[in-house]
Amino acid sequence: MTFRLYDTATREVRDFVPLQEGRAGLYVCGLTVQSEPHVGHVRSGVNFDVLQRWLRHLGYDVTFIRNVTDIDDKILTKSAEQGRPWFNLAYAMHRELDRAYAALNVAPPTYEPAATGHVPEMVELIADLIDRGHAYAAEDGSGDVYFDVRSWSSYGELTHQGIDDMEPATDADPRGKRDPRDFALWKGWKQESEPETASWPSPWGRGRPGWHIECSAMAGKYLGPAFDIHGGGVDLRFPHHENEQAQSRAAGRPFASYWMHNAWITTAGEKMSKSLGNSLTIPNVLEDYRGIELRYYLVAAHYRSHVEFSHQALEEAAVGFRRIELFLERAGVTEAGDLPQAFVDAMNDDLGTPAAVAVLFDVVREGNRADDATPYAGQVLAMLDVLGLNPADPAWAGGRGQQDDKLKSAVDALVAGLLDERAKARDAKDWARADAIRDQIKQAGIEVEDTPTGPKWSID
């Protein structure tokens, strides 16, 4: 079976046929770095990381571009509220995002371009659009430049909407727009309310980029006028992706062949909006769960399915994942084997991670049943590698590894004496004494279990 994926534009699962054999160009809309990343934000990071890994597994030479939007209205508003420069806020949140990705073993993309670093490319594209008659400088002297949606007959094709069916933007300032649905390519500098540092020179006066233009410009720069896959969250379909496609194609660039959109994580049935507070920020969640457990929770759901976040569900997922880890520990295998065909089929079917995870557990069970778990453990490792969930991956060590080791050997020394005593009691069939010692250790939060190779302890 070849790799198939659901294309939002055609609303069907299609065979993946790259523009160039053996190569895959992937552009994903990253985040606007304006607040601490929460669980919902990193979902797309994890989802597209799995895509990237799978494409690589399939042998593609992948160029993966994931941008960062480091200038926009919200960044300006928030930084003003916090009394610090916008670039300070954006950079701080960018670093926070990097930490979150690292904690979840989201591999860095090939390149992570930032909007502010690509103003010349945007200006070039905007000028081209004006030349072609698809954009115009606002006549009200605001310095804005708008895309003329009426000039582009296939506007709305990505989201299958007709211009006249769209709700006129009541909240947006119509300013110098010819049609209320025209969107900003360039935003003139508002001297009275915006810092000069948030403006760049352009043929239309100082200003800053509109939201959508950056992605068209950067995708074009790093992936060329046509590339394979464009991804992002469902909310970006409209207007962001619709506009990206319109302005790119209006400039004569074919743009993306496939569109992939990941679904939301909701809390209490509601969109996990940035205004809901910070209880589910990555640093907060990682106080209670390991990164690998959170990643497993995110990978176990299909990328196009809503996930209703709950601590109970995350807890259950973590328990389930530990089952896999325990199996690997017991097997003591470190060499990855081959992927089971059922796993490959699941992944090829639009990244069917839920079915893939089911295969994972099937193999764990078979391995637990078998006399020799080695071949099964090898398969499990191979599957975990593809999903970015291999516990042995150094990415999970974080900065705590060394201290954990020291702690472990200290506890080991303390527990060893007690276990020794317990062994003597057991030899003498003094079960009461043996159980008392085990209880005593458990009081300290350490679980003792007897295995064929002797007792083992683990932190509860």
Add this chain to the structure above:
RNA sequence: GGUGGGUUGGCCGAGAGGCGAGGCAACGGACUGCAAAUCCGUCUACACGGGUUCAAAUCCCGUACCCACCUCCA
């Protein structure tokens, strides 16, 4: 008004005309001095009302409820 998605067992979460996904929890059994871990088994679900079909969670029609997007949200 337009566009898209959803409603599955105690819980989470797949599937998309016939064959019990998987996980968590619970219960029973095996193993164990007792446990733990592991294995085996049990719990046979698809919002509601119609319809099509030999056969519907899956297709069609209708209803209810939920969510998202409609010009700077992952």
